[in-house]
Amino acid sequence: MNTNLKISNVTKIYPGCVANDDVSLEFNSGKIYALLGENGAGKSTLVKILSGVVIPDEGKIYLNKNILKLNSPSDAKKNDIGMVFQHFNLFETLSVFENLIIDSDEQRENLKEKIDTIMKKYNFSVDLDVPVLNLSAGQKQKVEIIRCLIRSPKVLIMDEPTSVLTEQETSELFLSLKKFSEEGILIIYITHKLKEVMQLCDEVAVMRRGKLVSVSQINNENIESLANKMVGQDLKTIKKKKENTSSEQLIIITNLNFTSEDPFETNLVDINFSLNRGECLGIAGISGNGQSELFQVLSGEIISNKNSIEFNKNFIGNLNPQERREYLMAFSPEDRLEQAAIPQMAIFENVALNNFKSSNFFNNGLINESKIKEHSKKIISEFNVNTDNIDLKSQFLSGGNLQKLIIGRELITSPDLLICFNPTWGLDVGAINYIHETLIKINEQNKSIILISTDTDELLKLSDKISVIHRGKLSKIMNAEDVTSEKLGILMGGGN
Amino acid sequence: MIKIVKRDQPSKAIFFFTPVLAIFLTLIAGGIIFYILGFKPFEALKFFFIVPIADKYGFSELLLKATPLCLIAIGLSFCFKSNNWNIGAEGQLTFGAIVSGGVALLFYDQEGFYILPIVILAGAIGGMIYASIPAILKTYFNTNEILVSLMLVYVSKLILDYLVVGPWSNPEGFNFPETRQFSDSARLPLLFEGLRIHAGIFLALAAVVISWFVFYKTYLGFQMKVSGFSLKTAKYAGYKGKKMIILVFLISGACAGLAGVGEITGPIGQLHREVSPDYGFTAIIVAFLGRLHPVGIIFASLVVAITYLGAETAQIFMQIPKYTGQVFQGMILFFLLASDYLLFFKFKLIGSKK
Numbered sequence: 001m002n003t004n005l006k007i008s009n010v011t012k013i014y015p016g017c018v019a020n021d022d023v024s025l026e027f028n029s030g031k032i033y034a035l036l037g038e039n040g041a042g043k044s045t046l047v048k049i050l051s052g053v054v055i056p057d058e059g060k061i062y063l064n065k066n067i068l069k070l071n072s073p074s075d076a077k078k079n080d081i082g083m084v085f086q087h088f089n090l091f092e093t094l095s096v097f098e099n100l101i102i103d104s105d106e107q108r109e110n111l112k113e114k115i116d117t118i119m120k121k122y123n124f125s126v127d128l129d130v131p132v133l134n135l136s137a138g139q140k141q142k143v144e145i146i147r148c149l150i151r152s153p154k155v156l157i158m159d160e161p162t163s164v165l166t167e168q169e170t171s172e173l174f175l176s177l178k179k180f181s182e183e184g185i186l187i188i189y190i191t192h193k194l195k196e197v198m199q200l201c202d203e204v205a206v207m208r209r210g211k212l213v214s215v216s217q218i219n220n221e222n223i224e225s226l227a228n229k230m231v232g233q234d235l236k237t238i239k240k241k242k243e244n245t246s247s248e249q250l251i252i253i254t255n256l257n258f259t260s261e262d263p264f265e266t267n268l269v270d271i272n273f274s275l276n277r278g279e280c281l282g283i284a285g286i287s288g289n290g291q292s293e294l295f296q297v298l299s300g301e302i303i304s305n306k307n308s309i310e311f312n313k314n315f316i317g318n319l320n321p322q323e324r325r326e327y328l329m330a331f332s333p334e335d336r337l338e339q340a341a342i343p344q345m346a347i348f349e350n351v352a353l354n355n356f357k358s359s360n361f362f363n364n365g366l367i368n369e370s371k372i373k374e375h376s377k378k379i380i381s382e383f384n385v386n387t388d389n390i391d392l393k394s395q396f397l398s399g400g401n402l403q404k405l406i407i408g409r410e411l412i413t414s415p416d417l418l419i420c421f422n423p424t425w426g427l428d429v430g431a432i433n434y435i436h437e438t439l440i441k442i443n444e445q446n447k448s449i450i451l452i453s454t455d456t457d458e459l460l461k462l463s464d465k466i467s468v469i470h471r472g473k474l475s476k477i478m479n480a481e482d483v484t485s486e487k488l489g490i491l492m493g494g495g496n
Numbered sequence: 497m498i499k500i501v502k503r504d505q506p507s508k509a510i511f512f513f514t515p516v517l518a519i520f521l522t523l524i525a526g527g528i529i530f531y532i533l534g535f536k537p538f539e540a541l542k543f544f545f546i547v548p549i550a551d552k553y554g555f556s557e558l559l560l561k562a563t564p565l566c567l568i569a570i571g572l573s574f575c576f577k578s579n580n581w582n583i584g585a586e587g588q589l590t591f592g593a594i595v596s597g598g599v600a601l602l603f604y605d606q607e608g609f610y611i612l613p614i615v616i617l618a619g620a621i622g623g624m625i626y627a628s629i630p631a632i633l634k635t636y637f638n639t640n641e642i643l644v645s646l647m648l649v650y651v652s653k654l655i656l657d658y659l660v661v662g663p664w665s666n667p668e669g670f671n672f673p674e675t676r677q678f679s680d681s682a683r684l685p686l687l688f689e690g691l692r693i694h695a696g697i698f699l700a701l702a703a704v705v706i707s708w709f710v711f712y713k714t715y716l717g718f719q720m721k722v723s724g725f726s727l728k729t730a731k732y733a734g735y736k737g738k739k740m741i742i743l744v745f746l747i748s749g750a751c752a753g754l755a756g757v758g759e760i761t762g763p764i765g766q767l768h769r770e771v772s773p774d775y776g777f778t779a780i781i782v783a784f785l786g787r788l789h790p791v792g793i794i795f796a797s798l799v800v801a802i803t804y805l806g807a808e809t810a811q812i813f814m815q816i817p818k819y820t821g822q823v824f825q826g827m828i829l830f831f832l833l834a835s836d837y838l839l840f841f842k843f844k845l846i847g848s849k850k
Contacts, residue, residue, distance in 0.1 A: 301731045345721070352718065365716065367713055367714060367718055
């Protein structure tokens with residue numbers, strides 16, 4: 001039986017961001033479809049709409065010409081849409097069998113039979129009686145897939161399924177997916193990995209900034225053309241004027257490693273680079289490839305070997321952020337509301353988070369409120385934060401104004417190096433421009449920047465040197481003039 | 497139709513209103529319970545909440561009970577404000593009482609102005625030692641402070657039990673599970689002839705003033721506030737997280753230890769099996785009912801202290817078990833947590849269209 005899934009003019013708007021902008025797509029069973037895009041391109045939102053987690057503002061979804069009402073995940077299940085998420089939704093302490101039957105009202109015996117048949121048919125070998133926590137990532141994923149297959153789905157959506165798999169597990173997964181497809185299950189495969197698309201899929205839809213950019217047969221594409229579409233051909237490579245940067249090295253990173261105990265974090269492997277005064281080093285990459293860990297290691301939230309970071313001829317790898325600030329480093333983390341600032345606190349209190357000895361915010365352990373307030377007023381006027389009330393809780397500032405406050409707080413002490421992570425994420429165009437101008441300005445004052453960003457546009461615009469982080473490894477450092485968006489796209493996807 | 501809507505921001509007025517609402521709801525629910533038990537609700541509530549504090553003696557008893565509650569709750573608010581969940585104040589109180597009691601027993605046949613300060617200091621140190629165990633285990637071995645501090649409560653009670661029955665029991669005490677009486681120099685002075693309220697109340701008031709100053713005027717208070725809102729931000733700002741965890745546990749242990757000193761060197765004047773009717777646990781309710789604010793904690797400790805007295809009065813006059821007091825304490829916490837829902841949501845009347 002042929003299955004036809006149609007997405008028609010779907011739009012979803014979040015405050016300050018259009019996640020899906022009038023997206024229309026059609027899928028037919030018998031083929032494997034790839035949905036390709038950078039982080040924030042709108043893939044996840046579209047998938048969440050298909051699985052009933054998010055309800056679109058506009059647009060309709062049809063399954064075999066019938067309108068689907070997807071108001072909750074259970075509606076999606078009822079309509080035979082199965083979904084395997086990137087992070088597993090399994091009960092670790094329950095056995096595999098218990099996990100498989102937990103959301104089903106069928107009889108245990110029937111289910112057991114069904115599961116056995118599925119496992120035999122697709123050559124899955126998972127022990128049903130062991131607790132899920134003893135399984136490898138690949139096996140856990142099989143459990144999730146079996147859970148979908150029990151319901152004999154018409155559509156199976158896989159959200160970045162290979163991010164936790166080994167090479168071997170990945171090729172096993174691909175074989176199974178091809179088998180499912182031959183049996184008439186419509187497969188939608190979400191990814192940002194170009195190689196996988198070329199290997200597995202028949203048709204590819206590319207999304208960028210909430211819009212559907214192209215739909216094409218895989219035979220008409222290659223890695224370069226897809227990378228181009230994913231990153232955006234229409235980028236103008238506006239680069240800042242090349243100033244005569246000095247050749248004095250400001251920061252040297254040598255053999256920096258970080259091994260995490262958290263399986264959802266990325267290990268950093270042998271990071272080496274150096275940066276001169278007045279330069280901006282851009283670090284590109286698809287999010288989740290170690291950017292957050294790299295930021296924390298550079299800022300001192302994660303402490304490393306003393307000699308691995310040399311800054312201004314001092315070895316500072318073992319210092320915490322506050323101690324690093326005394327050496328004139330400044331940091332602007334990715335998460336404005338949960339890390340860089342505290343929304344429930346007043347503006348001036350947030351200013352006091354960046355505390356230098358010489359700023360005298362705290363004398364002998366006491367808060368010097370007038371000093372902090374004076375300093376806050378200076379930041380607000382110098383960095384165009386649109387308010388004059390420093391007692392205001394910072395939750396009432398718009399994203400752009402809050403980011404100006406944060407960048408201002410970090411820059412007003414004129415640090416030698418600013419490390420920022422997605423500084424313009426989720427901001428409107430005006431604020432983005434302001435932040436970009438500010439960053440260019442501090443380069444011109446012979447100060448350096450390390451810009452970790454998932455926005456390729458931004459990186460090409462601001463960087464003098466660019467490197468790409470992929471699975472915790474940094475590519476070699478390239479001069480920004482020699483870099484094209486295609487090249488970045490390929491490196492970000494793990495190519496060479 | 498009434499619809500529940502999320503508030504744009506938590507309301508400041510509601511923040512201080514919900515504790516009052518919780519107390520009100522507790523009274524209503526208490527009245528209903530009394531009614532079901534076959535008492536006249538209003539009369540029973542009067543016995544519970546008004547009769548006990550109607551005279552001078554009752555009022556002194558109220559302050560006597562409120563003193564340890566307030567002192568411990570102030571200490572706990574240092575922990576709670578900075579995202580550390582010390583729920584073992586009862587154990588820290590007990591251990592503080594053991595150490596200060598031990599010191600007081602050393603001086604049992606001596607008099608001297610220097611004895612009382614040493615005894616008080618010993619109690620504070622005892623509480624700090626005991627609180628440092630969950631703190632150190634948390635910072636260096638990643639254990640959960642809730643479990644460790646809670647379980648240590650029972651350890652401390654068993655140690656106390658062993659001591660008052662065994663090595664420290666009064667040689668002339670006919671095998672009663674209690675120690676010798678402390679000398680008068682090791683006792684906190686009573687404030688009024690014939691009333692039991694003692695100088696320990698000044699320790700509580702001092703704690704209130706000091707904590708207010710620390711919370712709102714010092715760098716430590718600022719760091720605690722930041723850590724309470726977001727540990728990620730505290731890390732980013734570069735605060736020394738481990739140092740702070742240990743410090744707030746020590747402060748809160750010292751306060752609980754001092755409360756223990758008050759219990760044994762006040763009206764009783766000896767160590768015995770039950771130094772505290774669960775003040776350490778009840779103080780958790782006090783801390784939250786008082787919104788972790790020093791002034792709020794004063795009021796909350798008075799309100800909760802009444803439930804101790806009321807339970808005793810009710811037992812005498814109405815022949816119901818004194819554990820009713822714990823029922824009321826439980827209800828206060830229950831209703832407080834429930835009414836905190838109003839901090840983030842509000843009810844909205846919607847006219848029925850259609």
